[in-house]
Amino acid sequence: MRMTMAAFSILTLAACGGGGGGSATTGNTGGGPSGPTNPGAALDQIQTLTGAAAPAETLAAQSARAPGILARTDSLIASSMYGNTASSDLPTFVAPASCPATTCAWTEPTTGDSLQVDLSDFDATVSGELVGSKHGITLTREIDADSRSLGAWMDHGAFGVITFRDVYSGVQVNARYGTAGGDLSGSRPLGSATWQGLMVGTPATGAGRGDLLQGDATLTYSLDTRMLGAAFTNIQNIDRLRAHSVSTVRFTGVPVDILGEFEAGSAGNKIQGGFYGSDHAEALGVFEQLNIVGAFGAKRQ
Numbered sequence: 001m002r003m004t005m006a007a008f009s010i011l012t013l014a015a016c017g018g019g020g021g022g023s024a025t026t027g028n029t030g031g032g033p034s035g036p037t038n039p040g041a042a043l044d045q046i047q048t049l050t051g052a053a054a055p056a057e058t059l060a061a062q063s064a065r066a067p068g069i070l071a072r073t074d075s076l077i078a079s080s081m082y083g084n085t086a087s088s089d090l091p092t093f094v095a096p097a098s099c100p101a102t103t104c105a106w107t108e109p110t111t112g113d114s115l116q117v118d119l120s121d122f123d124a125t126v127s128g129e130l131v132g133s134k135h136g137i138t139l140t141r142e143i144d145a146d147s148r149s150l151g152a153w154m155d156h157g158a159f160g161v162i163t164f165r166d167v168y169s170g171v172q173v174n175a176r177y178g179t180a181g182g183d184l185s186g187s188r189p190l191g192s193a194t195w196q197g198l199m200v201g202t203p204a205t206g207a208g209r210g211d212l213l214q215g216d217a218t219l220t221y222s223l224d225t226r227m228l229g230a231a232f233t234n235i236q237n238i239d240r241l242r243a244h245s246v247s248t249v250r251f252t253g254v255p256v257d258i259l260g261e262f263e264a265g266s267a268g269n270k271i272q273g274g275f276y277g278s279d280h281a282e283a284l285g286v287f288e289q290l291n292i293v294g295a296f297g298a299k300r301q
Contacts, residue, residue, distance in 0.1 A: 043131060046238045050214050052132030052139075059126050062140065062153045066124035069157060072183035075274060076119055078104040079286040079293050080267040082204040083175035092205065096267050102181070119181075126153060131214075131238070135197045136299050139214065150200045150212045150238075152297055156277030157182020157284045159295040161200045163210040176202050176210060178286040178295035182276040185260045188226060189275065194301045195219040195283040199232040199249075201294020204268075211239045217296040219283050221256060228254040228262050230271055232287070232296065246290045265289075 047053065078097040085091060095106035095115075102119035128142035131150070142149040151160020159180035166173055178201065201213040215235035221228050232249040236242070251271045254264040261274040262285070273285015273296070284297045 043129070045241055046214075047132040049236050049238065049241055050132065050134065051234070052134040052214075054132060055130035055138050056133035056136075057130075057138050059128075059130060059140070062126040062138070063124070065155070066126055066153050066158070069153065069155075069182060070119070070122060070124050073102060073119060073157070073181050075157075075184045075261075075276075076102045076104055076181040077179065077272050077274075077286055078106070079178040079270070079272075079288050079295070081106045081115075081175050081177040082209070082293055083173055084205075084209070085174070086172045094267055097177070104179070106177075135216070137198050137297060139198065139200065141212070148210065148212065150214065151295065152198065152200075154182070154276075154282050154284070154297050154299070156282045157297065159200070159284045159286075159297040161202055161212070161294045163202055174210070176204065176293060178288075178293055180273060180284040180286055180295045180297065182282070182284055185275040185277060185280045187260050187275075187280075188256050188258060189221050189223070189260070189280045192223045193221050193280070195221075195298035196301055197283075197296060197298030199235070199287075199294055199296040201232075201235070201287075201292045204288060204291050204293040206291065208237070208240075211237050213244050213292065213294065214238050215244075217298045219296075219298050225253075226256050228256050230254065230287070230296075235292070244292075246292060249287065249289045249292060251287070251289070 077099045080097055081095040083093050093108050095108045097104050097106050105114050105116040107114040128140045131139040131141045137152050139152050147164040149160055149162040161178045163176040197217045199215045199217040202211055203209045213235055215232050218231045230251045235244045235247055237244045254262045256262045263272040269289050271287040276282045276284055281300050286295045
């Protein structure tokens with residue numbers, strides 16, 4: 001399997017609320033055998049399920065804000081990429097990500113094949129449909145024939161989860177990952193603090209892979225320990241309109257470095273992110289745990 005940059009023609013910031021466009025509501029691009037029960041679930045049903053309100057802003061407002069965020073962005077991060085293929089040689093794979101500055105590369109460990117994206121490949125056009133608002137964050141959902149995403153543009157960055165399918169050397173590949181980025185604060189918080197927001201994700205493997213998940217995110221930083229805790233709770237499957245089998249994901253004792261970035265764990269059980277904007281106004285990042293891969297964004301309280 002040779003991954004190429006051409007694949008990113010369908011990925012252009014889709015995980016952050018823009019990208020492929022379209023309104024198809026059939027199929028499961030994550031590769032599940034039966035597909036979501038309701039992949040184009042009505043927005044009012046999703047809002048009731050997740051406790052969100054009607055969207056508090058418009059796509060035009062997000063589109064107006066996005067170019068400035070991209071221009072200031074100095075950090076791009078991604079989770080591992082989880083995939084399955086039609087090839088018996090590589091039926092499933094997990095490709096860890098490496099993201100120096102604003103470039104991310106995924107490398108499949110058994111083949112050495114890689115896929116890379118950098119900030120210049122991203123487009124600030126925000127399309128799709130606004131799903132709802134909660135904790136001051138408005139999520140955007142994008143569905144087309146070959147990719148699905150759920151994410152948000154905030155004030156200092158963006159985050160999202162994407163599933164996609166494409167054909168490489170005649171073999172169909174289905175994959176999913178989380179991504180986030182923005183303008184880093186460049187320092188640790190000066191005191192203990194809490195950030196509240198949203199997480200988005202998808203099952204990394206199994207029959208439900210590719211289903212879109214939404215939950216709440218709470219991050220707490222202790223000045224005494226210089227460590228972070230993260231709790232992703234109330235996780236709902238917005239495709240199947242029911243609670244996900246894993247309701248809560250937690251990380252504790254995550255060290256925060258002098259630049260305000262944090263990372264702990266390895267593929268399958270990992271969190272990575274940072275503080276963004278002046279006065280550490282936002283916390284964004286990616287995670288993978290308990291067979292969920294995704295991303296999060298939260299605002300300082």
